[in-house]
Amino acid sequence: MTGKATDLDAVVVGAGVVGLAIGRALSQSGLDTLVIESQPRHGMGTSSRNSGVIHAGLYYPPGSNKASWCVRGRELLYAFCQSHQVAHKQLGKLIVGQDEDEAALQTITSRAKDSGVTNLRWLTQQELKAMEPEVRARHALFSPSTGIVDVHELMLALEGDIEKAGSNVVTQSCFLAASLIGTGVSKGWQLDVKVGQDERHRLSCQLLVNAAGLDADAVASRIEGLAAEHIPKVHFAKGNYASLTGSHPFKHLVYPAPVPGGLGTHLTLNIAGEAQFGPDVEWLGLADPHRLPGSTHPSLNYAVNTAQLADFAASVQRWWPSLRAERLQPGYSGIRPKLTQNAKEPAADFVLQGPDQHGLAGLVNLFGIESPGLTACLAIGEAVHHCAKTSA
Numbered sequence: 001m002t003g004k005a006t007d008l009d010a011v012v013v014g015a016g017v018v019g020l021a022i023g024r025a026l027s028q029s030g031l032d033t034l035v036i037e038s039q040p041r042h043g044m045g046t047s048s049r050n051s052g053v054i055h056a057g058l059y060y061p062p063g064s065n066k067a068s069w070c071v072r073g074r075e076l077l078y079a080f081c082q083s084h085q086v087a088h089k090q091l092g093k094l095i096v097g098q099d100e101d102e103a104a105l106q107t108i109t110s111r112a113k114d115s116g117v118t119n120l121r122w123l124t125q126q127e128l129k130a131m132e133p134e135v136r137a138r139h140a141l142f143s144p145s146t147g148i149v150d151v152h153e154l155m156l157a158l159e160g161d162i163e164k165a166g167s168n169v170v171t172q173s174c175f176l177a178a179s180l181i182g183t184g185v186s187k188g189w190q191l192d193v194k195v196g197q198d199e200r201h202r203l204s205c206q207l208l209v210n211a212a213g214l215d216a217d218a219v220a221s222r223i224e225g226l227a228a229e230h231i232p233k234v235h236f237a238k239g240n241y242a243s244l245t246g247s248h249p250f251k252h253l254v255y256p257a258p259v260p261g262g263l264g265t266h267l268t269l270n271i272a273g274e275a276q277f278g279p280d281v282e283w284l285g286l287a288d289p290h291r292l293p294g295s296t297h298p299s300l301n302y303a304v305n306t307a308q309l310a311d312f313a314a315s316v317q318r319w320w321p322s323l324r325a326e327r328l329q330p331g332y333s334g335i336r337p338k339l340t341q342n343a344k345e346p347a348a349d350f351v352l353q354g355p356d357q358h359g360l361a362g363l364v365n366l367f368g369i370e371s372p373g374l375t376a377c378l379a380i381g382e383a384v385h386h387c388a389k390t391s392a
């Protein structure tokens with residue numbers, strides 16, 4: 001352990017897209033900020049294991065954090081991509097359904113409208129045929145605001161802004177524990193951080209932000225004074241992807257009606273134009289609350305569950321009948337930190353927990369940042385900055 005602690009205004013635990021966006025917001029507001037990341041590079045967690053979709057904000061209960069941060073985040077993200085030359089494409093997306101899906105599509109249109117997304121529209125059969133000739137569906141909605149982004153370029157640009165503001169991101173730096181220090185206005189946090197293989201460093205800061213993604217609950221359980229009732233139980237749910245071999249006819253993203261816990265087996269395109277299907281929802285069970293955060297633990301098994309691929313083909317063939325099942329190959333997977341136990345419970349909202357909730361000055365926790373966390377990252381950065389400022 002080094003003798004004197006390094007003094008900082010703010011430390012953000014986790015350099016995924018959310019931690020980086022928070023680091024950018026805090027450093028640009030003049031706070032001397034350090035983003036610490038346990039892995040050898042930024043964004044090796046969920047931020048590099050997703051669909052890369054900039055969501056319009058169609059699915060979430062109006063007024064929820066998911067709805068408002070998605071809509072605000074989407075606007076901020078398109079502007080950021082333009083100003084920072086981050087590769088992105090506003091391709092638009094179709095949501096397609098058969099007769100039995102009409103009610104689900106109606107729910108999407110009314111939720112979207114109540115969340116301020118007013119450009120979603122029903123397509124006629126002729127329009128659908130002109131836009132995606134191989135898609136067969138009774139009903140189709142078109143969302144022109146949906147797009148895709150190169151997440152790696154995005155994270156590099158966020159890190160660049162942090163450095164321009166005079167702050168830093170450090171990798172191979174694993175948060176171990178935080179304890180309260182000081183009294184009155186000089187109150188703050190002392191952090192123990194493992195650097196590299198086994199070097200220990202001590203940091204101190206006024207503001208501690210827990211943006212540790214899948215490990216946010218395990219980080220929280222190592223923060224002195226944070227009552228157990230403020231640390232949610234987290235269940236992991238894997239999303240498996242299948243990649244499509246050969247060429248394809250698609251120009252837009254194509255989604256079926258959503259399923260409990262996920263958005264249905266949909267088609268996304270990456271910036272290179274390659275097509276993949278998924279992610280599905282495979283519940284992995286309760287995350288061990290005593291695990292060491294920032295390390296590789298057995299509950300994070302990213303192997304694609306190939307048994308799921310047969311189901312993929314059948315569900316995609318409902319709207320793309322000419323798909324041959326053998327064209328689907330195991331792709332990759334990502335894991336969601338769910339605040340619910342299974343698909344029967346209604347989806348939980350994003351949780352931003354500040355001093356008003358847990359009573360500890362200078363601490364902000366983020367829990368359950370699943371989709372649309374990528375889209376929402378810049379809005380989450382704004383919200384954390386606002387929370388820190390108003391509760392200081």
Ligand SMILES: Cc1cc2nc3c(=O)[nH]c(=O)nc-3n(C[C@H](O)[C@H](O)[C@H](O)COP(=O)(O)OP(=O)(O)OC[C@H]3O[C@@H](n4cnc5c(N)ncnc54)[C@H](O)[C@@H]3O)c2cc1C
Pocket residue numbers: 013014015016017018019020036037038039042043044045046047048049050051052053054055173174175176211212213214215219238239240279293294295333334335336369370371372373374375376
């Ligand atoms: C399958 C899937 C598909 C998705 N698709 C989309 C999509 O298309 N569009 C969209 O908007 N959202 C999508 N999402 C959601 C989005 O990817 C996430 O919300 C977002 O990436 C979360 O970012 P994060 O920074 O919170 O987490 P992460 O990227 O996981 O970052 C957390 C970081 O904290 C680090 N860390 C953990 N513990 C410690 C510690 N003790 N010390 C230091 N560092 C630590 C980890 O190593 C990690 O790098 C998807 C998610 C999944 C799982």
